[in-house]
Amino acid sequence: MSPPILSVENLVVAYGRVEAVRGVSFHADAGSLVTLVGANGAGKTSILNAIAGLVRPRSGHVRYAGKDVTRRAAHRLVSDGLVQVPEGRLILGTLTVEENLQLGGWQRRSTQAASIEEMYQRFPLLAERRALVAGALSGGEQQMLAIARALVALPTVLLMDEPSMGLAPKVVDEVFRVIAQIRASGTTVVLVEQNARRALRAADYGYVLETGQVAHEGPASELLTDPRVVEAYLGLE
């Protein structure tokens, strides 16, 4: 059994003033879809930010493709294939769709053009709007753009932070369809979601986080029917 492509050990993150993550460990096997679920404030975003090099953890380790990347700069991680689709999408609204995609390829100059073409084929909606300023897109379209942008970076591991947030249910369907396709193509996906049921249905393995720690973990299908998951969100005994 090959070692997991991404593993996090005893991660502690004090993000600003909040001690958001208090010793979290998890891992993702290559090609799998792992999900971190939990209520807001449970520390999920801080974990992804720490993995992506956007926040320096107070202690703990992140290992990617066999190397310790805990202190690696964010831009180096992207060029290594660890790419994030951030919470709130962080689309550059004053730039066009095409420019956003080009920026996705910042670390992949040689393959950029080909990847962008591929994205246009996969997301015809974006192709139609390629010259439009990204701020004019709807929420769902922006989420697609954010995902496409990340894919242009040719990720080996894709970190997705709350892709369904603020989107109407039908759009959420679309998003999860795309996530399934990404996973099918061999990319490892670490998915953080507040919508636990959706996420667990899509995932292979799940971790339930509560106030900065892993409360439960297990194969996603088991967690779906585990009453303790509901309890973790709503505090019922």
Place this chain on the structure above:
Amino acid sequence: MQQLLNGIFLGSIYALFAIGFTLVFGVLDRLNLAHSAVFSTSAFVGIELVARAGLSIWVTLPIIFVFGGVLGLVIERVAFRPLKGRHDAHFAGLISSIALGAMFLALLQAGFGPDTRRFPPDAFPQQRLEFAGAVVSVLQLVIVVVAFALMVGLTLMVSRSRLGRGMRAVAENPHAALVLGIDVDRITALTFALSSALGGVAGVLFALNVNSAQISMGSSIELKGLAVIIVGGLGSLPGAMLGGLLVGLAEVFAVTYVGSSWRDVIAFGLLFSILLLRPQGIFGARQVREI
């Protein structure tokens, strides 16, 4: 007509100086008050290169471009980088850049003494041309052409090139840029370098225009530069260009019709009115920042 042309010449130098200012503010949200020191220093060094080393103006300008760029890197590294993440970063950046600028000027005085420097008389062509009833010197034409070429070049670079995209990304949202894998520190340094390179060339052009350079030349243009970028809109490149021309023209006309002692009021009068009526400036789209 003569005045119109004079205004354009003066205005294009103001614009070139201001565009450096607004570039740093637009991308990095920082006001670099050492910019005027780069202006002055480059003027002196430019004169040295022509007078002592006997270089032609065409060789000097690119050298100054690089020299200014290096100064920009120093400014970023010394006055701004250490303040990253501090909650009073904006205020502290103003102060640290003032300080560094003062140090540059002091060194300038050490190296060149307090006197005015001039270009040697035969440093460049003296011909004059007739144009629509006004007299224009080749020198002034050169100034306008160089200034415009640089500004147009910058604008094209920012809107078309990969580096320009990166800068615009950082300008809109540095965190998003980080997520995309952009090396924000490097973009920051390059932005400063570019800004100061332009400021340096502006300094040499200014010295050419009035054929003199003094240590204090920076302070009056600094204030005008601030006026220009606020009038044009902080962070807007076309705003800086238009604003510079406006201020240049207004000044020249004011001197002709009202008297030279009121010259500087124009820039500030414009500045004040814009701040009160339309704080984002002519082209500005950003919100008035709360620091």
Place this chain on the structure above:
Amino acid sequence: MSGFLDSYASTITFMALTGVFAYSFYAVLMAGQLSLAQAGLASAAAFTSSLVVPAEPLFGVIPRLVVGIAVGMTVGAALAFLLGLPVMRLRGVFLAIATLAFGEVVRILLINQSWTGGAEGLSFPKLVGIPQAWLALAVVAYWFWRLGGSRLGRALAAIREDELAAKAMGIDVTRHRMMSFVTSGAVAGLYGVLLAHFVRFADPNAFGFSTAVEGLVTAVVGGTALFIGPLLGSVFLTALPELQRAIGVEAGWIRPFVSGLMLLLVILFLPGGLAALIPHRPGRVGHPDALPDLPPLPAAGTPIASLRAIRKDYGGVHAVHDVDLDIAASEIVGLIGPNGAGKTTLINIVSGLVPPTSGEGTVVGIPVGSGVPAHRIALAGVSRTFQQIKLFDRLSALDNVLVGAHRVSRPTLLRRLILLPSARRDERLALAQAFAQLTRVGLADRARQAAGDLPYGDQRRLEIARALAAHPTLLILDEPAAGMNHVEAHRLSVLIRGLADDGVTILLIEHNVRMVLETCTRVVVLDFGEVIAAGDPATVARDPRVVEAYLGAEDDGAESA
């Protein structure tokens, strides 16, 4: 000795004068404003005084200099007021540039007047020497010393640290900023008159951009957090070139170089200036006794807030959509819901920070959306904490809570200036109130520590203590348990329930649903800006719509991996 004084008379006088000038910057910097108009104001004051200073003492008794100073300070203050009116809404860089431009405009206007002598300048009688300069400095320093410990001084420091939080404590930010502006103008005017009558000469060009920058440098190097800062700055920066001269360094460029270097080093490594080097005295530790007389809180069940059909739209997004909310005294109402459900927007509407797009209601008697500014609503009895903790980091825990007591304490500056004992007594009452709140949340032993240095859990509790110091009718807590573990959250829950027992009404946003169930008497659930459930906590938590809002629907589409 007199020989020494004579040869250094000029330097010693300049030390005092630059100190006065630096105080004019201090006056605005203490409120967090960077204003650079002081040079122009000083100039205007100096020249105006030349028109007014009589040849003989006024009425045979009032010294000529005093007349000049009185006029100069009035001119400075008046011009500052005029300048302040339009620029009050500007901040940071914009304010700095606008004020700088103003200063320049004054300079140019004055240069073009004949009565100022134009660029040639004007000569002035010598009326100022060491005693006058140092007396003036002492008076100014005294003023700022007494300001420091007064309610006004604390309010200005609060505005400097966090304007929004200050507003939420009932401080009228605009009025306070204007006050500091006008003070700065008066002190700048004083400087202008003194300088002109010492150097015996003045021309408008001497009060330009570089003068303004020098004044700023002095204030910053000295330090802007303690009243002694400008004095330290001026002594240091005036003595420095003298020292250089004494050790034989003559070159003209070295002085500005060193001064620039000093400034750079200070701002990079010692942001608090020289004043920060002074060890912080622990201060009076006596635990005061009598509490101020506070009105009783409303009886349980009295309606406190009542909102109907509240809507808030941002562009096309309905942040809050048709929300009804009622809060009665002594209730603990919990507001829960997934991310982006509109909870913070709703409490911003209740606390007056944000007006609703439509809807009506009252909060502590004030109609919602009537344009009443947030600080007035705070003064009416609504206090709050913030999601990201907005403490005044550089102030001590006690000072933070003292600012919170703004509403229930009396202004003391004027009485402090003449050392009136009633001022002391009022300060003691405010202190008692503050200590009582610190004790209530369990932080009495951390009173003197800087708020920014406290551990996270203590900071949350401190923010609550600060909000309590205003003796609020309605206390709004925005995610007070964020980042806390079960034990800490439980202790917080106990504290909150204790407050309700004391009669405080509480509106609480939380993500920690377990804690909400433990603490609240009633729960309201928001999703996509609408109320989807409300009522008794245990029932609401089991409501399938609530579960679905948080976890997603049971049969959410047929799509799966």
